[in-house]
Amino acid sequence: MSQVAHIFQIAAKDLQIEARSRQTIGLIIVLGVLIVVVLGLGLGTGGRVEGMRATAILWVAYLFGGALCFEKTMAVEAYDGALAGLMLAPVDRGSIYLGKLLANLALMLAMALVVTPVGVVMFRFDLSVAPAGFIVVMALSMLGFAAVGTLFAAAVTSSRLQGGLLAVLIFPLCLPLVIASTQQMLGMFEEGRALAGPGLGLLIAFDIIFIAASWLVFEALLEP
Amino acid sequence: MTFPRFLAPLFWGATIALLAGALLMAVFYAPIEQTMGPVQKIFYLHMPVALTTFAACFVVFAARIGYLWQRQPVWDDLAQAGDQVSVLFASIVLITGMIWAKQAWGHWWTWSPRLTFSLILWLLYVVYLMVRQSIESPDRRALVCAVYGVIAFLDVPLVYFSTKLLPDVHPASIELAPEMRQTLLVWLLVAPIVCGGFIVARYRLFRLARATGAQS
Numbered sequence: 462m463s464q465v466a467h468i469f470q471i472a473a474k475d476l477q478i479e480a481r482s483r484q485t486i487g488l489i490i491v492l493g494v495l496i497v498v499v500l501g502l503g504l505g506t507g508g509r510v511e512g513m514r515a516t517a518i519l520w521v522a523y524l525f526g527g528a529l530c531f532e533k534t535m536a537v538e539a540y541d542g543a544l545a546g547l548m549l550a551p552v553d554r555g556s557i558y559l560g561k562l563l564a565n566l567a568l569m570l571a572m573a574l575v576v577t578p579v580g581v582v583m584f585r586f587d588l589s590v591a592p593a594g595f596i597v598v599m600a601l602s603m604l605g606f607a608a609v610g611t612l613f614a615a616a617v618t619s620s621r622l623q624g625g626l627l628a629v630l631i632f633p634l635c636l637p638l639v640i641a642s643t644q645q646m647l648g649m650f651e652e653g654r655a656l657a658g659p660g661l662g663l664l665i666a667f668d669i670i671f672i673a674a675s676w677l678v679f680e681a682l683l684e685p
Numbered sequence: 686m687t688f689p690r691f692l693a694p695l696f697w698g699a700t701i702a703l704l705a706g707a708l709l710m711a712v713f714y715a716p717i718e719q720t721m722g723p724v725q726k727i728f729y730l731h732m733p734v735a736l737t738t739f740a741a742c743f744v745v746f747a748a749r750i751g752y753l754w755q756r757q758p759v760w761d762d763l764a765q766a767g768d769q770v771s772v773l774f775a776s777i778v779l780i781t782g783m784i785w786a787k788q789a790w791g792h793w794w795t796w797s798p799r800l801t802f803s804l805i806l807w808l809l810y811v812v813y814l815m816v817r818q819s820i821e822s823p824d825r826r827a828l829v830c831a832v833y834g835v836i837a838f839l840d841v842p843l844v845y846f847s848t849k850l851l852p853d854v855h856p857a858s859i860e861l862a863p864e865m866r867q868t869l870l871v872w873l874l875v876a877p878i879v880c881g882g883f884i885v886a887r888y889r890l891f892r893l894a895r896a897t898g899a900q901s
Contacts, residue, residue, distance in 0.1 A: 609836065612832070612836070613832075613833070616828075616829045616832060616833070617819075617820075617829070626815070626816070626819045629812055629815050630812060630816065630833060633805060633808040633809045633812055633837075634809070634836060634837060634840050636805050636808075636844065636847075637805075637840065637843040637844050637846075637847035638847075640801070640847040640848060640850060640851065641847045641850060644847075644850040644851070659846070659849070659850060660850055663843065663846055663847055663850075666843065666846075667843050670839055670843070671836070671839070674835070674836060674839055675836075678753070678832050678835065678836075681753065681828060681831075681832060682828065682829070682832055684825070
C-alpha cells in the first residue's frame with residue numbers, strides 16, 4: 462500500500478511544481494498546436510486532407526510534445542540537488558519511475574485534451590465513427606510512449622546533447638506503437654472494424670513489456 | 686585477448702580469398718534466374734548478410750547485458766565493436782534490398798513488413814552511434830548504451846510483429862537450383878567470417894585505445 466502512496470506522492474510533487482511554474486504544459490500545448498498547423502498547411506489546406514491523416518498528424522504532435530514533456534519533468538530534478546534528495550528518500554527507486562510516468566501521462570493527457578479537438582476540427586476528422594476506440598488506442602499508445610520516454614529522460618539528464626538526443630533515442634523504439642496504432646485506426650475508421658485484433662494486442666504487450674523493463678532498470682540510470 | 690602477430694594477416698588473407706571465390710561463384714557458377722534475371726544474384730549477398738546482422742545484434746545484446754551485470758569496460762568495448770559492424774551490415778542489407786526491389790518490383794521502396802523491419806532495426810542500431818558521440822563521461826555512456834541496448838533488444842520482437850500488420854509483397858519461400866544452393870551456402874559461410882573478423886578487429890582496437898588512454 463505504501464508503495465502506491467509513494468508513487469502518487471512523487472507524481473503529485475511533479476504536478477505541483479508544474480502547477481506553480483506552468484512551464485511545461487503551456488509549451489507542449491503550443492508546440493502540439495503548431496505541429497498540427499504546420500502539417501495541415503504542408504499537406505494542403507481547404508479540407509483536402511483526408512480524415513485518416515488527422516490521426517497521423519495528432520501522433521506527430523503527441524510524439525514531439527511528449528518528448529519535450531519527459532525532458533522537462535526530469536530536468537526539474539537537476540536543480541539544487543533535487544535528484545540526490547529524491548534518491549535519499551526511503552522509497553523504492555522503481556516507485557520514482559512510476560511516479561514520474563504518472564506525472565508525464567497527466568501532462569500528455571492535458572496536451573491531448575487541447576490538441577486533439579484542434580486536429581479534429583481542422584481536418585474535419587469524423588471522430589464519431591469510433592470515439593471509444595480512438596481514445597483507447599491513443600491512451601495505450603501514449604502509455605507505451607511515456608514508459609520509454611520517462612526511462613530515457615533519466616538517462617540523458619547528464620549528457621551534453623539533451624534536446625535532440627532524447628527524441629533520437631525514443632522515436633525508433635516507439636515505431637511499433639506507431640505502426641500498430643495506425644493499423645488499428647485504419648481498421649476502425651476506414652473499414653468499420655471493431656476495437657480488437659493483433660494491433661490492440663501489440664499495443665498492450667508493448668505497454669506491459671516496457672513498463673516492467675523500465676521499472677527494473679530505472680535504478681541503474683539514476684545518478685545525482 | 687592477445688593473438689600471435691601473424692594471425693591477423695593470415696586470417697584476412699584467407700577471408701579475402703574466400704570472398705573472391707564466393708563472388709566468382711555468384712557471378713559465374715550460379716545460373717541466371719528465369720524471371721528476375723542477373724539482378725537475382727544480389728540475393729547471395731543480401732540474405733546471408735541479413736542473417737549475419739541478426740547474429741551481430743545478438744552479440745551487442747549479450748555484451749550490453751554483460752555490462753549491466755559486471756560493469757566491466759571490456760563488455761562496453763565488445764558491444765561498441767558489435768554495434769558498428771551491425772550498422773555496417775544492416776546498411777548493406779538495406780542497400781542491396783533496395784537495388785533488388787527496384788528491379789523486381791519497380792520501386793526502390795515499399796512499406797512491406799520485411800523492409801520496414803530492416804529499416805527500423807537499422808535505425809535502432811544507428812542510435813547507438815549517436816549516443817556514443819553525445820555523452821562525454823565513459824561510464825555514463827556505457828551505462829546509457831547498456832540500458833538502451835536491452836530496451837532495443839526487447840523492442841525487436843515488437844517491431845517484427847507490428848510490421849506483420851502491414852501488407853506483404855515478399856516471397857515466403859524460394860525454390861533454388863542446386864548450384865544456387867551451393868553458392869548460397871558458401872556466402873552463408875563467408876558473411877559471418879567477415880563479420881566476426883570485423884568485430885574482433887574493432888574490439889582489439891577499442892581495447893588498445895582504452896589501454897593507452899586514447900579513448901575519445
